[in-house]
Amino acid sequence: xxxxxxxxxxxxxxxxxxxxxxxxxxxxxxxxxxxxxxxxxxxxxxxxxxxxxxxxxxxxxxxxxxxxxxxxxxxxxxxxxxxxxxxxxxxxxxxxxxxxxxxxxxxxxxxxxxxxxxxxxxxxxxxxxxxxxxxxxxxxxxxxxxxxxxxxxxxxxxxxxxxxxxxxxxxxxxxxxxxxxxxxxxxxxxxxxxxxxxxxxxxxxxxxxxxxxxxxxxxxxxxxxxxxxxxxxxxxxxxxxxxxxxxxxxxxxxxxxxxxxxxxxxxxxxxxxxxxxxxxxxxxxxxxxxxxxxx
Amino acid sequence: xxxxxxxxxxxxxxxxxxxxxxxxxxxxxxxxxxxxxxxxxxxxxxxxxxxxxxxxxxxxxxxxxxxxxxxxxxxxxxxxxxxxxxxxxxxxxxxxxxxxxxxxxxxxxxxxxxxxxxxxxxxxxxxxxxxxxxxxxxxxxxxxxxxxxxxxxxxxxxxxxxxxxxxxxxxxxxxxxxxxxxxxxxxxxxxxxxxxxxxxxxxxxxxxxxxxxxxxxxxxxxxxxxxxxxxxxxxxxxxxxxxxxxxxxxxxxxxxxxxxxxxxxxxxxxxxxxxxxxxxxxxxxxxxxxxxxx
Numbered sequence: 001x002x003x004x005x006x007x008x009x010x011x012x013x014x015x016x017x018x019x020x021x022x023x024x025x026x027x028x029x030x031x032x033x034x035x036x037x038x039x040x041x042x043x044x045x046x047x048x049x050x051x052x053x054x055x056x057x058x059x060x061x062x063x064x065x066x067x068x069x070x071x072x073x074x075x076x077x078x079x080x081x082x083x084x085x086x087x088x089x090x091x092x093x094x095x096x097x098x099x100x101x102x103x104x105x106x107x108x109x110x111x112x113x114x115x116x117x118x119x120x121x122x123x124x125x126x127x128x129x130x131x132x133x134x135x136x137x138x139x140x141x142x143x144x145x146x147x148x149x150x151x152x153x154x155x156x157x158x159x160x161x162x163x164x165x166x167x168x169x170x171x172x173x174x175x176x177x178x179x180x181x182x183x184x185x186x187x188x189x190x191x192x193x194x195x196x197x198x199x200x201x202x203x204x205x206x207x208x209x210x211x212x213x214x215x216x217x218x219x220x221x222x223x224x225x226x227x228x229x230x231x232x233x234x235x236x237x238x239x240x241x242x243x244x245x246x247x248x249x250x251x252x253x254x255x256x257x258x259x260x261x262x263x264x265x266x267x268x269x270x271x272x273x274x275x276x277x278x279x280x281x282x283x284x285x286x287x288x289x290x291x292x293x294x295x
Numbered sequence: 296x297x298x299x300x301x302x303x304x305x306x307x308x309x310x311x312x313x314x315x316x317x318x319x320x321x322x323x324x325x326x327x328x329x330x331x332x333x334x335x336x337x338x339x340x341x342x343x344x345x346x347x348x349x350x351x352x353x354x355x356x357x358x359x360x361x362x363x364x365x366x367x368x369x370x371x372x373x374x375x376x377x378x379x380x381x382x383x384x385x386x387x388x389x390x391x392x393x394x395x396x397x398x399x400x401x402x403x404x405x406x407x408x409x410x411x412x413x414x415x416x417x418x419x420x421x422x423x424x425x426x427x428x429x430x431x432x433x434x435x436x437x438x439x440x441x442x443x444x445x446x447x448x449x450x451x452x453x454x455x456x457x458x459x460x461x462x463x464x465x466x467x468x469x470x471x472x473x474x475x476x477x478x479x480x481x482x483x484x485x486x487x488x489x490x491x492x493x494x495x496x497x498x499x500x501x502x503x504x505x506x507x508x509x510x511x512x513x514x515x516x517x518x519x520x521x522x523x524x525x526x527x528x529x530x531x532x533x534x535x536x537x538x539x540x541x542x543x544x545x546x547x548x549x550x551x552x553x554x555x556x557x558x559x560x561x562x563x564x565x566x567x568x569x570x571x572x573x574x575x576x577x578x579x580x581x582x583x584x585x586x587x588x589x
Contacts, residue, residue, distance in 0.1 A: 007310045007311070008309060008310070008311050008312065009312045010311055010313050010314070012314070013314055014313055014314075014318070017313055017318060066311050066313055089321075091321070092321040092322035092427060093424050093587070095322060095584060095585075100320050100321075101321040101322075102315055102318035102319065102321065103318060103321050104317055104318055104319075106321075106427050107321065109425075116421070116422070117348075117419070117422065119348070120347050120348070120351055121351075124343075124347045124351075127343060128343055128344060128347065129425075129426070131339050131343055131344075132337075132422065132425075132426035132428050133426055133427075133428075134336070134427075134428065136339060137339045137343070160351070173425075177425075277306065280306055281306075281307045281308070281309045282306045282307065282308050282309065283308075283309055283311055284308045284309065284310045284311065285313055286310050286311060286312050287313060287315050288312050288313060288314045288315070
């Protein structure tokens, strides 16, 4: 294995520890399975209760990361590489198949996926969202104006959510989620939401949040955003960790990889993957205080 | 901690020594008492959610909130036509209209609240996934909402009893309606919590709820009197242990017949209410990590 047995000692308390996390889904495939000839009972009955063809998807293979205070981690990779899965696991929205994520405080996911209550009006959703994030009614009232301003909805804030366009709804979601100042901030493509005017405002708010946050995770297809904002880049491909390190190095390799792929030069692209994997040093988390029981 | 990394066998592994004492597992379930404290911290969320949804619930209907009343009234009319006039199950019941109205209005509160509580996790999956809060806030919010919506319902029921002949007189016994309805609400919440976890695991249960509620309604002596089972002691005692029959019976005694309800009815009702709440909270809390995932 060529393992460097020298333990690295991490001073202080890290913000996020991702420990041997793995994610698998079992989903129904429309590909027909072999018919069971030996089944008993009438055919229509067997068909009615037959389980669909189940396929296991490896969304994320075993992965460990230790993120310290002050780090901004960019996560890059092609579609389906497990970026969003990893973010969902860190934020606690999905439970990993095995392994666990430990954090110094509740991670807050800023994204366009934070859906709200369709039947309620925008202003009711703002208050409800604030209360759901653990604010008191008074705090929610204090932040109300700045949330509405950030969302740019103006008078439409009093209309029910179901009358909103998808752009308006996602702007409101972003504004609500951005109302707290989280220690651990996760951002999933939030900057690509809305028109240019909103993009400027949200970027400003994002910078404020990042300055205050202990650590930031950012998923974006814009490599420019990643290299602007991040101090560390994690490259995932098909659920595997490919690179974990300096933004410049990782982004350059990833750009080369996608350039070769788009030219149809799959073999050379694969070679880049192999080379990156060969020099990859995976992390193994060792708990210092052995008295503490895990879980 | 396990060190087997099966990505690629030749990947080098760098052990990192980490102090994890101040870290907590993301999405982990707190202890039961901590959970109750957290729920208390989210009380403003629960009440705001309940109030906002009462107002918006019937907004898309032209008659708006009037449907909160019209619904049980039409229900009552239907049962009056079928059981009162066609099947004549009213035999021997004093003030049959009042008897029927109390039964239907009170049962409707429970059936609505139990259904709403049971579906609260499934229907709010997006809210569950977006925010981290104790999930029991949603079934509790749904039940607070149903309780708020039941206030005009109960008032309308009392009004009907006063207005329709034979007009009943208002006595101090009418005050006992309040504790009876509160105990009923606690019972609804307990059942709703249990069903909410079951539905979040196996969605098929939703399809069974309407049937179960219908059987329950027919077993609650709403349009007949339980006296007809006097010769069948098993059925009689089953009805007398039915918590909803007890609520209805208590309210009928107070409102229609001006007699003090039996203490046994209160005892049975209170036992069901507190038992359901205790079982419901613990059962729901045990599944806390599973809601809204997958």
